[in-house]
Structures are given as structure tokens and as C-alpha cells.
Amino acid sequence: MSDASGLSADEPYVVIVGSGVAGALLADRLSRAGIRVLILEAGKQITRSEAVSLYRDSWRRDPQSAYERQSHASYPDRNAPDRYLSIKGEATYWCDYLRLVGGTTWHWGGTTPRFLPMDFELRSRYGVGRDWPLTYSEIEPYYLQAEQELGVSGDSIDDHGSPRSGPYPMPATPMLYSDQVIARYLKQHNIRVKVLPAARNSHIYRGRPACCGNNSCIPICPSGAKYSANIHINNAIQHGAHLIDNSVAYAVHVNSSGQVESINYKSPDGQSHTIKGRYYVLACNAIETPKLLLISRSENTPDGVANYSGLVGRCLMDHPTVAKAFLMSEPIYTGRGPQVVSALDHGRDGAFRSQHAAGQCILSMFAPDIQSYVTSLIEEEKDWESIDNRLEYFATHHGHISVLLEQLPDTENRIKPSNSEFDAIGIAKPEIYMKLDSYLVNAADYFNNFLNEIIGFLMANKISDFEFGNLWASHPMGTTCMGDNSKMSIVDRNCRSHDHPNLFIAGSSVFPTGGTANPTLTIAALSLRLADYMKSVIQTENL
Amino acid sequence: MCDITKRYFLKILTLCFTPIAFNLTGCVLSSVLPKIQENLKFSFEQFYLLSQLIARTRNLDEIVSRKIYQLMMSEPLGTEHLQSVYDRIRTLQMQSGNGNNLVLRASDFTDSEQWFISHLLLTWYTGVYYHSRGNQHITLKHALMYQKLSQYRRPPTYCGDTPEFWARPPVPQA
Numbered sequence: 099m100s101d102a103s104g105l106s107a108d109e110p111y112v113v114i115v116g117s118g119v120a121g122a123l124l125a126d127r128l129s130r131a132g133i134r135v136l137i138l139e140a141g142k143q144i145t146r147s148e149a150v151s152l153y154r155d156s157w158r159r160d161p162q163s164a165y166e167r168q169s170h171a172s173y174p175d176r177n178a179p180d181r182y183l184s185i186k187g188e189a190t191y192w193c194d195y196l197r198l199v200g201g202t203t204w205h206w207g208g209t210t211p212r213f214l215p216m217d218f219e220l221r222s223r224y225g226v227g228r229d230w231p232l233t234y235s236e237i238e239p240y241y242l243q244a245e246q247e248l249g250v251s252g253d254s255i256d257d258h259g260s261p262r263s264g265p266y267p268m269p270a271t272p273m274l275y276s277d278q279v280i281a282r283y284l285k286q287h288n289i290r291v292k293v294l295p296a297a298r299n300s301h302i303y304r305g306r307p308a309c310c311g312n313n314s315c316i317p318i319c320p321s322g323a324k325y326s327a328n329i330h331i332n333n334a335i336q337h338g339a340h341l342i343d344n345s346v347a348y349a350v351h352v353n354s355s356g357q358v359e360s361i362n363y364k365s366p367d368g369q370s371h372t373i374k375g376r377y378y379v380l381a382c383n384a385i386e387t388p389k390l391l392l393i394s395r396s397e398n399t400p401d402g403v404a405n406y407s408g409l410v411g412r413c414l415m416d417h418p419t420v421a422k423a424f425l426m427s428e429p430i431y432t433g434r435g436p437q438v439v440s441a442l443d444h445g446r447d448g449a450f451r452s453q454h455a456a457g458q459c460i461l462s463m464f465a466p467d468i469q470s471y472v473t474s475l476i477e478e479e480k481d482w483e484s485i486d487n488r489l490e491y492f493a494t495h496h497g498h499i500s501v502l503l504e505q506l507p508d509t510e511n512r513i514k515p516s517n518s519e520f521d522a523i524g525i526a527k528p529e530i531y532m533k534l535d536s537y538l539v540n541a542a543d544y545f546n547n548f549l550n551e552i553i554g555f556l557m558a559n560k561i562s563d564f565e566f567g568n569l570w571a572s573h574p575m576g577t578t579c580m581g582d583n584s585k586m587s588i589v590d591r592n593c594r595s596h597d598h599p600n601l602f603i604a605g606s607s608v609f610p611t612g613g614t615a616n617p618t619l620t621i622a623a624l625s626l627r628l629a630d631y632m633k634s635v636i637q638t639e640n641l
Numbered sequence: 642m643c644d645i646t647k648r649y650f651l652k653i654l655t656l657c658f659t660p661i662a663f664n665l666t667g668c669v670l671s672s673v674l675p676k677i678q679e680n681l682k683f684s685f686e687q688f689y690l691l692s693q694l695i696a697r698t699r700n701l702d703e704i705v706s707r708k709i710y711q712l713m714m715s716e717p718l719g720t721e722h723l724q725s726v727y728d729r730i731r732t733l734q735m736q737s738g739n740g741n742n743l744v745l746r747a748s749d750f751t752d753s754e755q756w757f758i759s760h761l762l763l764t765w766y767t768g769v770y771y772h773s774r775g776n777q778h779i780t781l782k783h784a785l786m787y788q789k790l791s792q793y794r795r796p797p798t799y800c801g802d803t804p805e806f807w808a809r810p811p812v813p814q815a
Contacts, residue, residue: 435807
């Protein structure tokens with residue numbers, strides 16, 4: 099094995115594995131503080147224009163279609179012959195993520211609600227799930243910083259139930275016309291529709307333009323108005339960080355003292371390299387991070403790294419989704435502007451959480467799929483003469499409403515490295531086991547009825563129900579959870595491994611519970627908090 | 642996804658077995674061949690006209706049209722399908738006496754012709770050529786499903802309008 103670091107081994111620096119939002123913010127903060135940072139990223143660097151061109155020139159029109167396949171760093175692709183994820187559980191789980199410089203922020207929706215204070219205290223308040231070792235008030239200052247870093251537009255008057263110590267950096271983007279019409283109907287029934295905060299510019303911010311409504315946040319924002327983590331990777335590099343892309347970490351080595359002493363990675367040609375640092379941070383998402391820990395078996399870590407508790411990879415959570423499509427009786431013109439702007443003020447908290455899951459009710463979660471509709475008109479109905487009239491009616495009257503449900507941590511829901519399926523460079527693929535419990539099924543029943551009621555209030559015709567269990571938000575969380583008890587968690591309240599003091603984990607894998615908020619802002623806030631903690635640790639140890 | 646290969650083999654099988662089933666000689670089969678040769682001459686101009694009629698759209702993009710023409714002509718029975726549908730529509734136009742307002746009803750076409758019309762329409766509307774040999778991108782911007790909705794929305798990734806336009810309903814074009 100060769101040593102490819104190119105950096106002096108006796109200098110204290112931090113090796114960060116993963117360049118998504120968690121790794122990028124951390125790299126930026128540490129390098130600004132003069133700390134030498136090395137970032138390992140499994141995938142390659144891409145440009146926005148490449149991704150836009152790929153999407154426009156692809157016959158596929160799905161979230162992954164803007165991104166070229168990489169044989170050395172596969173990522174989930176349900177429409178490819180090699181799907182990468184091996185799904186073994188009862189539920190039809192799926193999760194789209196990317197392995198590129200900037201990670202999955204290339205094709206996220208950009209929605210950035212905070213967790214509610216109660217989301218951190220699920221066990222204490224409702225007797226289910228777990229409590230976080232942190233309170234909302236401890237993380238609130240970092241939420242505020244994260245909103246500044248990502249560039250969040252929001253209504254500073256309305257805290258959405260999450261108290262704020264300062265304003266959003268930008269005013270909220272205006273509500274979609276479709277959401278305004280829906281809000282008018284629902285107001286008569288005392289249901290409020292609110293604009294969600296989003297990391298999408300409502301005006302020029304830090305050199306990025308205002309959103310001009312391309313309606314393609316997923317798969318790719320063509321203008322850069324929506325935040326993507328390559329921004330902070332570039333900032334970190336300007337401040338001295340070193341990036342090695344196309345480098346797939348496959349082993350974390352722990353010495354007999356319990357310290358991580360090196361990481362092995364493979365380049366696309368399959369050659370192995372070793373990198374050494376003083377501190378190590380795994381920030382590869384809630385599927386790749388536990389996979390890396392679990393494949394890192396050695397004499398000193400026979401069950402994998404950071405896994406004395408046996409819980410690495412367990413308690414995988416996501417936001418299983420209840421969704422319905424409907425046709426309004428008046429035109430609402432969906433498909434114009436950002437893909438997700440508003441939510442219903444309902445269902446995120448209450449005493450019901452002791453019985454069933456909370457949910458976040460989102461409008462226009464999915465742009466109307468006119469391609470599927472026009473295909474059915476042409477192929478199945480053969481109604482050729484009416485295509486244009488029916489297409490126009492559908493496209494202007496069609497709406498979507500969906501509910502992201504909170505899933506409780508369950509040790510049987512897990513990711514583990516496959517023993518039989520390997521990627522092109524011989525690394526185990528993720529094998530996923532997922533099931534739906536009664537806490538979720540009861541919530542699905544409740545929110546199904548609620549959405550039917552909403553569609554009734556809208557005097558709309560329901561045109562489709564998506565079967566519960568088949569639709570997931572691609573928000574993987576919880577597989578290396580944080581906690582004060584080392585037998586029940588992987589990292590402590592500062593995201594430091596209980597087992598290995600120079601190992602940290604960043605990202606949604608540390609979430610003890612998942613709440614109903616889209617996870618990115620909380621990932622960002624925890625990363626900024628981790629940056630402060632690591633700076634203090636490094637400064638103290640170097641005194 | 643359409644299955645040209647399967648259709649092609651079924652057609653070949655039919656052609657091969659027909660003389661046996663009806664106790665016909667090989668010369669009957671050979672008499673079919675010159676007709677297929679003629680079909681190979683189906684011109685781009687004919688294709689463009691046929692596409693206009695089927696899609697009920699006068700201003701079809703010519704570059705896109707040429708791409709689709711080449712793909713259709715490269716199909717094993719492409720020219721035969723094109724000629725068959727073309728001839729059928731011409732007959733219907735003459736029968737109706739009002740060719741400009743001809744209504745295309747599926748029941749006026751054979752199963753094979755219906756399939757081909759759907760295939761051609763789907764390609765024009767989605768901008769994607771679906772085929773068992775491999776799907777192909779044709780166009781996003783000029784896909785008819787977006788062209789026909791152009792007063793309401795742009796195709797994904799194309800800038801909609803000035804920022805915040807989405808808060809107002811679209812203004813219908815004259």
C-alpha cells in the first residue's frame with residue numbers, strides 16, 4: 099500500500115470522510131480556524147452545467163438522471179440494472195442518495211424546517227422512542243448559524259413551533275399560486291397553510307442568484323439558487339483544506355489503545371491507499387457511515403469499529419410517506435416555481451404521539467407527473483383527439499399532498515454490509531432490513547383519513563392513493579445514534595465515539611429520533627456544533 | 642415499453658407460415674417483397690406531414706422530426722407501419738371530405754396501426770423514444786407535452802420567468 103496523503107504525518111489534522119453537507123460545513127469551519135483538514139470523497143467532482151446537460155439529454159427523468167454512473171462509487175438507482183442497495187426487509191424501502199463532491203445536496207428539495215423542541219424529548223414527553231442527549235435550546239444557536247451558512251429564506255415572524263433567537267437571512271419566497279388557492283379553501287376549516295423555510299435564495303445571497311422557479315430542485319437546480327454543499331467544500335479548499343475525490347474509504351484501523359490510526363481507501367483503479375490523521379470524522383450519511391464501520395473488522399475491532407454496543411447500523415429510520423394526488427375544480431397551475439414551498443400547520447406534535455407517529459403535511463411534494471399521465475392517455479386510453487385538452491386540464495388542476503411520518507428507532511430496522519453482494523471495486527453493498535410497526539401503521543390510518551378530509555374541503559377529486567410503505571422521503575437517519583449511555587449509543591452528545599476518542603461522526607446517522615422535519619438543517623447545525631467542539635478539543639490538546 | 646423485436650419476429654413467422662397454412666407457393670411470398678421495397682422510400686416530407694396530422698400540430702420542430710424519422714425508419718417494420726398509417730389516414734381524409742378536421746379514432750385503425758400511432762405520438766409528446774433495443778432521448782424542450790403547455794409552464798430546468806412569478810396565475814396568451 100502506498101501513502102497518498104502528501105501531508106506530513108506528524109502534523110495534527112483532521113481526516114473527514116464524506117463531502118456532503120455535514121463534512122463540507124465541518125471542513126470549512128475547521129480550515130478557517132487554521133486546522134489542517136483532509137477530505138476524502140468516494141465520488142467525483144461535477145459541475146452544475148454538466149448535471150443540467152445530463153438531465154436534459156437523458157431519456158430518464160428521475161432524481162438520479164442528472165448524474166453519471168461511477169463504477170467505483172455506486173449509489174442507489176432503482177431504475178438501473180445494478181440498484182446498489184440490497185433491500186431485504188418486509189417493507190419496500192428505498193433511499194436515493196449521491197456519492198459526489200457535495201453529496202446528496204445536489205438533488206435535495208431544499209426544505210429546511212427545524213426540529214420542534216418536543217422532538218428532542220419524545221421518550222420523556224410521550225413515553226415512546228428515545229430522548230436526545232441535547233435539548234432544543236442547546237442546538238438553537240447552531241440552527242441559526244446553519245440558516246446563515248446554507249442561506250435560508252423564511253418568515254421570521256412565524257417560528258413554526260421552533261423558537262428563534264434571530265431572523266432568517268432572507269425573507270420567505272412567496273407562496274405558490276396553487277398553494278394560495280388551497281390555503282383559501284382550507285382557511286374556512288381553520289387549517290393554516292404556511293410557507294416552509296428553504297435553503298433557496300429569495301434574493302441574491304453570497305454570490306448566488308435568486309430562485310427563478312425552474313421547477314427542478316430535484317434532480318438539479320440549474321442556477322445554484324438552492325444550496326449545495328460543494329460551496330463549502332470550495333470554501334474549505336480556499337482556506338487550505340485538501341480534497342481527494344474518487345477515493346472510496348473501505349477500512350478504519352484502530353490500534354490496541356483504541357485510537358483510530360489510519361483509514362484505507364481505494365482509487366477507481368482498485369488500488370489501495372492509506373491516510374493517517376490525528377482525528378477522524380465519518381460523514382458519509384446514515385447508510386455509508388455504518389457500512390464503513392461494520393466492514394472495518396480487525397483483531398482490535400472484531401465486530402467493526404465503534405461497535406462495542408453492537409448497535410452500529412441499527413435503528414435505521416426514514417420518513418415513510420402517505421401521499422395522495424387530486425384534481426381541483428379550478429385551475430391551480432402546479433408545476434410552476436419551486437417544487438415544495440408550503441405545508442399544512444397540522445400533525446407535527448400533540449398528545450397523540452404516545453399512540454401514533456407525528457407527520458409533516460406538505461403540498462406539492464411531487465411536481466405533477468405529466469409524462470406518466472400523457473403516456474396513459476396515449477397508450478392505454480388511445481384517446482388521441484383529446485390528448486391536448488385532457489393534458490391541459492390535468493396539468494392545471496392537478497395537486498399533491500403528502501405526509502412525512504416520524505419513524506421510531508427499532509433495532510431490527512438496520513443496514514449491514516452484504517456478505518454476498520459487492521460493488522465494482524470489491525466493497526460490500528449495503529443490505530437493508532426495514533419493517534413498518536403499529537406506531538406507523540396507526541399514523542398512516544390517521545393521516546389517510548385526514549388527507550381524504552382535506553381533499554373533501556378542497557372540493558377536489560382524489561385521483562390516486564400511494565400505497566403506504568412504498569414511498570419514502572430518502573431521509574436515512576439513526577444508524578450510529580448519539581446518547582449518554584455507551585451501551586445504548588455509538589457517539590456522545592458531541593458526536594464523539596464512545597469507543598475511540600479520536601473518532602467523530604457527523605450527519606443524520608447520529609439522530610436518536612427523526613422527528614418530522616426534513617433532516618438537512620439539523621445535520622448542518624450538528625456539524626457546526628461539532629466544529630466548535632473539535633476546535634476546542636484540538637486547541638486544548640495542543641496547549 | 643414497446644416490443645418491436647417481438648412484433649418483428651411474429652410478423653416474420655406469420656409470413657413464413659402463411660404459405661404453408663394456405664398451401665401457397667413461394668412465389669406468393671416473393672410477391673410481397675417488392676411492396677416492402679417501395680415502402681423504404683417513405684420520405685421525410687411524408688413523415689413530417691403524417692406527424693403533423695397525428696399530433697394535430699402544425700409547427701413541429703424539424704430537427705426533432707428528423708431524429709424521430711430516422712429512428713422510425715430504422716425499425717424492422719418502420720416503413721411498413723408508416724406507409725400503412727399514412728395510406729389509412731389518406732383514405733379517411735378522402736372519405737370524410739374534410740381532411741383538415743379529420744378526427745382520428747382508434748377504431749378506424751387496425752391493431753397494428755393503433756400501436757404504431759401510439760408509438761409515434763408517445764415519442765412526440767414525451768420526447769423519449771421507448772424501444773426494447775434501448776430507450777433514447779430525443780428532446781426535452783420540444784417534447785409536445787411541454788410545447789402544448791407552454792403558456793403555463795416551462796420544461797424542468799428551464800427558467801420559468803422573473804423570480805416570484807409563481808405567486809401569480811399565468812397570463813393566458815392571445
